[in-house]
Amino acid sequence: MRAAVLREYGEPLRIEDVERPEPDPDGIVIETDACGICRSDWHAWQGDWDWIGAKPPTGHILGHEPAGTVIEVGEDVTRLSEGDSVAVPFTLSDGTCPECRNGHSNVCENLLPLGFADPVPGAFAEEVHVPAADQNAVTLPDGVSPVAMAGLGCRFVTAFHGVVHRADMDAGDWVAVHGCGGVGLSAVHIASAIGANVVAVDLDDEKLAKAEELGALETVNAAETDNVPRAIMGITDGGASVSVDALGIAETCQNSVSSLRRRGQHVQIGLTTKEERGSVELPTDAMVMKEIEFVGSFGMQPPRYDEILRMVESGTLDPSAVVSETVTLDDVPDRLAAMSDYETMGIPVVDTF
Template sequence: MPGNRAVTYMGPGHVEVQTIDYPELVLKDGPGVNPLNVGRKCEHGVILKVVSTNICGSDQHMVRGRTTAPPGLVLGHEITGEVIEVGRDVEFVKKGDLVSVPFNIACGRCRNCKEGNTHICLNVNPDRPGSAYGYVDMGGWVGGQAEYVMVPYADFQVLKFPDKDQAMEKILDLTMLSDIFPTGFHGAVSAGVKPGSTVYVAGAGPVGLAAAHSAQLLGAAVVIVGDLNAERLAQARSFGCEMVDLTKHDSLPEQIEQILGVPEVDCAVDCVGFEAHGHGPEHREAPATVLNSLMEVTRAGGRMGIPGLYVTGDPGAVDEDAKQGTLKLRIGLGWAKAISFVTGQTPVMRYHRQLMMAILNEKAHIAKAVNATVISLDEAPQGYKDFDRGVARKFVIDPHGLIRR
């Protein structure tokens, strides 16, 4: 039996590659595993040899110490891999299949899954609806920034690529199907983007760039991306977005008016989340800034998509309310303007097949939009450091050296 090396959270600002147990078709005890999940048999699952697994901004929140994640947690919820073992109850997934794994873990049996709400499955996380690999308070399913990983409910969840050779040629695009491409697309769809829309995307990290690319795919007339990071804004400009440098001016409506002639947009997407900063040259952390500014610049009757992460426990928050996820929102403004919004995890399975087809047929080029950059498993700790300082890259970990660079 081979070993299994994995990227492990060791404490705030510290990740390292460790040797962990080779996966089995059972959820064993370990860091972050809910006691009610220990010993859970997964004959409906598969073991994957990981082909690619990406560093996500959500991982970075944990690594910064901004969640209650325990030391020893194996990271990684963006997984693409080859099936090397199938459970007794798996019928349609076969050894040798190359598959994308939605970051949401979903049983396919509960009411929410049957209604297509796989992001809030009722059966995989004893703490609350919804689960994910390698993430705090998500039930304890082992993360996939590793050489091998177990994926439960395989027949329901995984997306098989129709041709392995073609998939490996486009693997840097297809690896984004596990999370950020569907997440950005969900943000744009939730915001009501359609042909001719004007769109503001808050945040030029990988999810923000994915949302901007998605808005273009949906036919937006103008996509404006705002951020405090000049390098990431340049990446947004590289594929045709307008940009707003939020360090230079604290009035977002005025900056939008300079671009559109009016100080508002049809649709807005929050791709920042709970570590948001205020605007202007003296900006500092202000977690409700993005939500409130989006309500300000979204037209009356407009919509907001909020794929940006908000948590119920943040030990590093700026005040006691924010430590519990309680933010000071201008809900009165949102009510007066009749703005609707959608938040929560993205139901990846709602979108990943159609986005796969867009990639395979040259309609979507998400790897270029997010500047996909391949690194080895041993380079992952440095990748986290580089990502934390704001480089305009989406790091793709290649545990077995299978990706052509």
């Protein structure tokens, strides 16, 4: 089968013929109908995240936002059958650890990140293996577009978990979203859908216009603003109740925390780059005096995907609205390179392999 393989960090992925996967007894193989191209793939391509143990080895297949059709089923799988349409989270869990048993499989103690760890080759490929499939694969309703569902592997569900499950907000609260890439635009759309007043922050007017299209009431161009937190304080009459760092660089994290009103809540979704290597300086004294909360958010538990699917069915949410373009597997190296200069918008999705 054809796949996009990492041979050297920072060099274009190679489109190669590789061995097709075979299912483990508890696994399935899906034919990949669509796979999002995420900024996390860019980090993997650059060789980032060795500081958290998520640097993929060379020779690895990247890609972690798949939707596809089950074509082979392991003998121990009970919930899935050939022909099922599924989405696959990047946070592959084992279902046996205390976190999994308590409903927090997105932070499984034995988590394997799809497309990043050696045992789980990714989905920039014609087929992909899903281990512990009864635990991890999410069956999709009939008639949904695989392209629209590709973001359920990572960005859309990550934004949903951060905004809906981890944040503490009410309808009418001001929410600031820092960074309008795929996860940031998803957060804008979701926060607006549940009744928040959203301020979107980015350096790019085109991305800010897209944020307005997805529900942002106000925007701040950080390239044209001397003090982003002060601008948000003015727009929100004292600061946001919730502020989301959807990018992960020091500046957006610090701006997010400083954009909050008293007893506000910062939600960290973006992971850091080589510049920060996992650590960002924060205004801790101000956080103490204003009782600011700092909350991390990572992936989402598969059993909760139904919350999104019900909102999609009702028309409240539309993951396809965040999809910017569809491309072929051969386009993946160029799309990753474009992310080096933040030249992609929304979620590019591979739909031709």
